[in-house]
Amino acid sequence: xxxxxxxxxxxxxxxxxxxxxxxxxxxxxxxxxxxxxxxxxxxxxxxxxxxxxxxxxxxxxxxxxxxxxxxxxxxxxxxxxxxxxxxxxxxxxxxxxxxxxxxxxxxxxxxxxxxxxxxxxxxxxxxxxxxxxxxxxxxxxxxxxxxxxxxxxxxxxxxxxxxxxxxxxxxxxxxxxxxxxxxxxxxxxxxxxxxxxxxxxxxxxxxxxxxxxxxxxxxxxxxxxxxxxxxxxxxxxxxxxxxxxxxxxxxxxxxxxxxxxxxxxxxxxxxxxxxxxxx
Amino acid sequence: xxxxxxxxxxxxxxxxxxxxxxxxxxxxxxxxxxxxxxxxxxxxxxxxxxxxxxxxxxxxxxxxxxxxxxxxxxxxxxxxxxxxxxxxxxxxxxxxxxxxxxxxxxxxxxxxxxxxxxxxxxxxxxxxxxxxxxxxxxxxxxxxxxxxxxxxxxxxxxxxxxxxxxxxxxxxxxxxxxxxxxxxxxxxxxxxxxxxxxxxxxxxxxxxxxxxxxxxxxxxxxxxxxxxxxxxxxxxxxxxxxxxxxxxxxxxxxxxxxxxxxxxxxxxxxxxxxxxxxxxxxxxxxxxxxxxxxxxxxxxxxxxxx
Numbered sequence: 001x002x003x004x005x006x007x008x009x010x011x012x013x014x015x016x017x018x019x020x021x022x023x024x025x026x027x028x029x030x031x032x033x034x035x036x037x038x039x040x041x042x043x044x045x046x047x048x049x050x051x052x053x054x055x056x057x058x059x060x061x062x063x064x065x066x067x068x069x070x071x072x073x074x075x076x077x078x079x080x081x082x083x084x085x086x087x088x089x090x091x092x093x094x095x096x097x098x099x100x101x102x103x104x105x106x107x108x109x110x111x112x113x114x115x116x117x118x119x120x121x122x123x124x125x126x127x128x129x130x131x132x133x134x135x136x137x138x139x140x141x142x143x144x145x146x147x148x149x150x151x152x153x154x155x156x157x158x159x160x161x162x163x164x165x166x167x168x169x170x171x172x173x174x175x176x177x178x179x180x181x182x183x184x185x186x187x188x189x190x191x192x193x194x195x196x197x198x199x200x201x202x203x204x205x206x207x208x209x210x211x212x213x214x215x216x217x218x219x220x221x222x223x224x225x226x227x228x229x230x231x232x233x234x235x236x237x238x239x240x241x242x243x244x245x246x247x248x249x250x251x252x253x254x255x256x257x258x259x260x261x262x263x264x265x266x267x268x269x270x271x272x273x274x275x276x277x278x279x
Numbered sequence: 280x281x282x283x284x285x286x287x288x289x290x291x292x293x294x295x296x297x298x299x300x301x302x303x304x305x306x307x308x309x310x311x312x313x314x315x316x317x318x319x320x321x322x323x324x325x326x327x328x329x330x331x332x333x334x335x336x337x338x339x340x341x342x343x344x345x346x347x348x349x350x351x352x353x354x355x356x357x358x359x360x361x362x363x364x365x366x367x368x369x370x371x372x373x374x375x376x377x378x379x380x381x382x383x384x385x386x387x388x389x390x391x392x393x394x395x396x397x398x399x400x401x402x403x404x405x406x407x408x409x410x411x412x413x414x415x416x417x418x419x420x421x422x423x424x425x426x427x428x429x430x431x432x433x434x435x436x437x438x439x440x441x442x443x444x445x446x447x448x449x450x451x452x453x454x455x456x457x458x459x460x461x462x463x464x465x466x467x468x469x470x471x472x473x474x475x476x477x478x479x480x481x482x483x484x485x486x487x488x489x490x491x492x493x494x495x496x497x498x499x500x501x502x503x504x505x506x507x508x509x510x511x512x513x514x515x516x517x518x519x520x521x522x523x524x525x526x527x528x529x530x531x532x533x534x535x536x537x538x539x540x541x542x543x544x545x546x547x548x549x550x551x552x553x554x555x556x557x558x559x560x561x562x563x564x565x566x567x568x569x570x571x572x573x574x575x576x577x578x579x580x581x582x583x584x585x
Contacts, residue, residue: 115293122294126523127523131305134545135305215423215526219526255422263416
C-alpha cells in the first residue's frame with residue numbers, strides 16, 4: 001500500500017500525464033453517455049442542412065448528408081475507444097500468457113515459440129492486419145480480431161524477458177522446492193511481479209490500436225457506413241477538405257489529442273511503474 | 280564472422296517461407312473468389328477460368344506450384360488486369376516509385392532527426408529540448424492521413440506552392456516525402472536524444488571534456504559515434520513504418536506505387552497481386568533486418584560471439 005501511494009504521488013506530480021488522463025476520462029464519459037450529450041442522432045440525415053459550417057445549432061457543422069458532425073464524433077468515440085481498449089486487452093492477455101509460458105518452459109518449447117514471434121515481429125503488423133481483414137471481411141469484429149492478432153507479439157517478448165528474470169528469483173525457487181505446480185507458480189508467484197510493465201505496455205497498445213483502426217477505416221477496409229469511427233470520419237472529411245475543412249479538422253483534432261494523451265499517460269505510468277525501460 | 284553471416288542468412292529463410300505459406304493459406308480460406316459477380320458465370324466459363332488459374336487442382340498442388348513459381352521469380356497473372364498484365368509487370372512498375380518515396384523519406388528523417396536529437400540531448404531540459412520532444416511526441420501521435428491533410432491544406436490550398444497529388448516532378452514529391460518522414464523523424468530524434476544522453480555520462484566523454492576539447496568535437500566526434508549504434512537497430516521498425524505509411528500516403532496523393540496497388544488489390548480481391556506485394560515487402564523487411572544485424576556485428580564485435 002505504501003508503494004502504491006508513493007507511485008500515485010509521483011504520477012500526480014507529472015502534470016502532463018494528469019491533464020492527459022483527465023482528457024481521456026472526459027472523452028470516455030462523452031462516449032459512454034453519448035445520447036445524453038448530443039442533440040442529434042449520429043445517422044439522422046437532414047438534407048436541408050448539408051455541409052453547414054460550425055454554428056450554435058451544429059457545434060462542429062454537418063457533413064454532406066446533413067448529419068451533425070459533433071454527434072458523429074461523439075458516437076465515433078464509442079467505436080474508436082472501445083476498439084482500442086478491447087483489442088489492447090485481448091492482445092495483452094494473449095501476449096502475456098504466451099510469453100509467460102515460453103519464458104517459463106524454456107528449452108526447445110521456448111525456442112520454437114520465440115521463432116514464431118520473430119516471424120511476426122519482423123513484419124509490418126498492419127500488413128498482417130490487412131490480410132486478416134481480407135479473410136474476414138470488413139466490420140468491427142474483423143478489426144478487433146485483426147488488431148489483436150498482431151498486437152500480442154510485443155507483449156509476448158516483453159513478458160518472456162521478465163519471466164526469465166523472475167523465475168530465477170529466490171521466492172520462485174523456494175516455491176518450486178516445496179513442490180508447487182508450474183501453473184500455480186506462474187499465477188501466484190510470477191505474474192504479480194509483472195503487472196507494472198504490462199500495464200505500461202497496455203497503455204501504449206491502446207493508442208496504437210486506435211491509430212490502426214483509423215488507418216484501416218481510412219483506406220476503406222474498416223467500418224462500413226453509417227457507423228462512424230474517427231477514421232471513417234477523417235476519410236469522409238478528407239474528400240471534401242478543400243471546400244469544407246471542418247469535416248477533417250474536427251475528427252482530426254479529437255483523434256490527435258486522444259492519441260497524444262495516451263502517450264503522455266503512458267510515459268507518466270512508465271516513469272512510475274517501470275523506470276528501467278525508459279528509452 | 281563468415282560463420283555468423285551464413286547462420287544469420289540461413290535463419291531468415293524459414294521466416295520468408297513461413298510468410299509465404301501464411302499468405303497463401305490466408306488467401307485460400309477467403310470466402311468468395313475473384314470471379315464471383317452478382318450474376319453467376321455460366322458453368323463452362325467458370326470451369327475454363329478455374330482451369331486457367333489452376334483452381335481445379337487440389338490445394339497442396341496449388342501450393343507447391345505457387346512456391347515453385349515464386350522460386351523462379353514468377354508471381355503469376357493479376358486477376359484484375361486479366362488482359363495480360365502480370366503481377367511482375369505491376370511490381371516492376373510500382374516498386375521503383377515506392378522505393379524512391381521511401382528512401383527519400385528515410386533520408387529526410389535521418390538528416391533532420393539525428394541533429395535534432397543531438398541538440399536536444401546537449402541542451403537537455405532547455406526550451407529547445409522541450410519543444411523538439413513535444414513535436415516528436417506529436418509526430419508519433421499524428422496518423423499519416425492527418426499529416427497529409429494538414430500539409431495539403433497549408434502548402435497546396437492556402438499557399439498554392441506545391442501540387443496536392445501525383446508523382447511527377449520534384450515539387451510533387453515534397454509533400455508525400457515530408458508526410459512519410461514525420462513518424463521516422465520523430466522516432467529517430469527521440470532515440471538519438473536518449474542514446475546521446477546516456478553516452479554523455481560515460482568516462483571517455485568526460486575524459487575528452489577534461490582534455491579541453493571543444494563541445495562540438497566531443498559531441499559529434501566522440502559521443503555521437505557510439506550513440507548512433509542503437510539508432511542503427513531502428514532501421515527495421517523504420518522500414519516497417521515507411522511501408523505501412525506508404526499505403527496511406529500513396530493512396531492520399533494518388534502515387535502509382537506498391538502501396539496504392541496493395542490497397543486497391545485488397546479491395547478488388549486480386550489475390551495474386553496481394554500475395555506478390557506481400558512477398559516483396561517480406562523480402563525487403565527480412566533483407567533490411569539481415570543488413571542491420573550484420574552491420575551491428577560489424578560495428579560491435581561482442582554481438583558475434585554468442
